[in-house]
Amino acid sequence: MNATVIDASVILRWAFEDETDRDGAVAIADALQAGALLVTAPPNFLLEVAASLVIALRAGRIPRRTLDTVMGALAAIAIDETDPHRFAEAALEVALRTGVRVPDAAYLETARRARSTLITADRAQFEGAMRMGLAAIPLSEVPARDS
Amino acid sequence: MEETTYLTAAQAAMRLGISLRTVRRRIADGSLPSVKIGGAVRVPVSALEPPEARQQVAAREAAVAYGSETDEAYIRRWNREHWPDSWERMLERRRWAFAQLEEARKQTKPPSGPHDTVDAMLNQVRDEFGQRLLQFIPEREESAE
Numbered sequence: 228m229n230a231t232v233i234d235a236s237v238i239l240r241w242a243f244e245d246e247t248d249r250d251g252a253v254a255i256a257d258a259l260q261a262g263a264l265l266v267t268a269p270p271n272f273l274l275e276v277a278a279s280l281v282i283a284l285r286a287g288r289i290p291r292r293t294l295d296t297v298m299g300a301l302a303a304i305a306i307d308e309t310d311p312h313r314f315a316e317a318a319l320e321v322a323l324r325t326g327v328r329v330p331d332a333a334y335l336e337t338a339r340r341a342r343s344t345l346i347t348a349d350r351a352q353f354e355g356a357m358r359m360g361l362a363a364i365p366l367s368e369v370p371a372r373d374s
Numbered sequence: 375m376e377e378t379t380y381l382t383a384a385q386a387a388m389r390l391g392i393s394l395r396t397v398r399r400r401i402a403d404g405s406l407p408s409v410k411i412g413g414a415v416r417v418p419v420s421a422l423e424p425p426e427a428r429q430q431v432a433a434r435e436a437a438v439a440y441g442s443e444t445d446e447a448y449i450r451r452w453n454r455e456h457w458p459d460s461w462e463r464m465l466e467r468r469r470w471a472f473a474q475l476e477e478a479r480k481q482t483k484p485p486s487g488p489h490d491t492v493d494a495m496l497n498q499v500r501d502e503f504g505q506r507l508l509q510f511i512p513e514r515e516e517s518a519e
Contacts, residue, residue: 239492241475245484246492256475260468262461267392271503278499279492286490288483296478303471305405305464308393328504348493 230265232338233306235275236348237366242280242297243288248348251369255346259304266306267341269333270314276301309337327355335359380409380416389422403467405460 233255240252258264280294289297314336321339322332331352338345338361345356348366356363381389386406387397397417400406407421485491 236493236496239496241472242478243482243485243492244479256472260465260472262465262468275496275499275503278503279495282495282498283482283490286486286495288485288490289478290481293478293481296474300471300474300478303467303474305399305403305467308396311393322504328500330500330503349496 229263230267230341230343232268232334232341232343232345233264233266234334234345234347234349234352235272235279236352237346238272238276238301239279240348240366242293243283248366248369250371251346251366252348254369254371265343267309267337267343268306269309269318269337270311271330271333272306272308273298273301275330309340321355321359325355325358327351331355335361338363379419380411381419381422383415383417386417386422389419403460403463405464407460 237252237255240246240249241256246252255264259266277294277298280289280297283289284291284294314333317340318333318336319329321327321336322329325332325335327335328351331349332355334345334347334352335355337343338356339359344362344364345352346364346366346369347353347356350365353363353365383397383401384394387394390397397406401408401415401417406417408415408417410416485494488494
């Protein structure tokens with residue numbers, strides 16, 4: 228699964244304490260730092276992360292400085308963006324065919340284009356990948372670093 | 375001797391299957407080798423990983439079990455070969471980024487309930503975003519498959 232699409236549910240677990248399935252997210256972070264993963268993301272990836280951080284800010288879970296730090300760090304991780312050619316049309320088609328939400332479909336289309344394995348903590352996202360016949364792994368099944 | 379061919383950033387993006395913005399970023403940070411020819415930035419073909427090879431690797435790796443040292447070593451070697459002179463710099467940048475995230479994480483508060491976990495926040499974002507986008511999609515008649 229070294230060619231991967233990692234969705235925002237995984238990325239956000241790097242930035243928050245006390246979340247479920249954090250071991251898997253940490254293992255993926257380690258693999259990224261070691262250069263053991265090729266990662267591609269859809270265009271909505273950073274927007275989703277940013278919007279979630281704004282919700283967290285409003286809920287009092289993070290201070291403003293943390294929001295800026297996380298966004299800056301994500302930009303520095305240098306995750307490839309997917310090929311944008313006719314991407315929106317393709318993602319919408321995936322959404323209509325599989326019944327998943329449009330943002331979820333963007334990840335599925337990215338995984339399809341990059342021939343990559345989707346890693347997600349989002350159950351609906353994972354099931355959508357299964358319906359499309361894509362390789363996918365729930366974050367809960369990613370082994371922890373020491374296992 | 376084989377003649378060197380150069381590509382524009384847009385051509386390189388197409389060959390690599392990534393966005394033009396990513397190619398420009400890689401050129402700017404040096405992770406994608408480039409040269410200036412008459413003031414124009416060009417990418418040598420030799421610096422690109424062939425899309426066929428990339429797809430073959432991706433397909434092969436998709437079947438590989440996560441956590442295998444052997445396969446991680448293989449990917450490291452593959453990446454080194456295809457990101458000449460810049461691989462260590464990219465890893466260094468990633469290590470810096472995760473150190474930043476680790477520091478940021480210490481400033482976060484735990485969720486006060488199931489309504490403000492990461493999953494709940496992201497679901498809210500995706501629901502709203504998805505609903506808004508669907509408003510722009512014209513209704514279509516069901517077509518026979």
